[in-house]
Amino acid sequence: MRLSQTRATETRRQGALLALLLIVLVSAPAVVPACAAESRGDGAASQQPQPQPQPGPPAATDEFVPISQLPAQDQLPAAPLLVTAYAFVWLALFGYLLSVGRRLGKVQREVDRLESDIAKGTRT
Numbered sequence: 001m002r003l004s005q006t007r008a009t010e011t012r013r014q015g016a017l018l019a020l021l022l023i024v025l026v027s028a029p030a031v032v033p034a035c036a037a038e039s040r041g042d043g044a045a046s047q048q049p050q051p052q053p054q055p056g057p058p059a060a061t062d063e064f065v066p067i068s069q070l071p072a073q074d075q076l077p078a079a080p081l082l083v084t085a086y087a088f089v090w091l092a093l094f095g096y097l098l099s100v101g102r103r104l105g106k107v108q109r110e111v112d113r114l115e116s117d118i119a120k121g122t123r124t
Contacts, residue, residue, distance in 0.1 A: 014098065026087070 067075060 018094070018098070
């Protein structure tokens, strides 16, 4: 009985740790741009609405256009996407390792039970 309570407590702790890690990693993409704006020193200026120029009709082009010359709505911020991708990969890896650890624990308990049954001379 004591062993099952310890395992239940351990499982709850792992679940809480996983939830905390998930919250941190999901909120990271929202924090990164805000930190970048503060480090540039324009944190207060970025809070005020900026007048948007009226976009003209898009000009069709068949040649390369550097990203610095593209309109703002056509540019994708790379940092939040990169952080989100890394967070997803780390969460998937952590989940896989957690799954393997749980299955290995079940197999070890079964082996221990079978060894004790063999030592007692009983079969199930």
